[in-house]
Amino acid sequence: MKGTRDFPMCGFSNTVVQILKNLNVPFEVVNILENEMVRQGLKEFSSWPTFPQLYIGGEFFGGCDITLEAFQSGELQEVVERAMCS
Numbered sequence: 001m002k003g004t005r006d007f008p009m010c011g012f013s014n015t016v017v018q019i020l021k022n023l024n025v026p027f028e029v030v031n032i033l034e035n036e037m038v039r040q041g042l043k044e045f046s047s048w049p050t051f052p053q054l055y056i057g058g059e060f061f062g063g064c065d066i067t068l069e070a071f072q073s074g075e076l077q078e079v080v081e082r083a084m085c086s
């Protein structure tokens, strides 16, 4: 994401952080603004051109829009629970 969990530097990153905090699950954040190589490398790794990028159980899940939609439908909670039990 852009920024940190306490100081997101972009509205899209902030939305994903707020969702994860709302779910009350453990999560780590990488601030891509601190490292241009990580920024470009992650885009190639995920084949996804923007940030934030949410990874669950090591798998790329999606960006802000996908995460928000999945949160609102309840799918995100299911995916997170499955990842935490495996």
Ligand SMILES: N[C@@H](CCC(=O)N[C@@H](CS)C(=O)NCC(=O)O)C(=O)O
Pocket: 002, 010, 012, 039, 049, 050, 051, 052, 063, 064, 065, 066
């Ligand atoms: N619709 C996108 C919005 C995210 C977005 O557009 N991010 C832009 C601006 S913050 C971005 O990361 N651009 C590439 C970059 O800054 O490297 C989503 O669902 O995540």
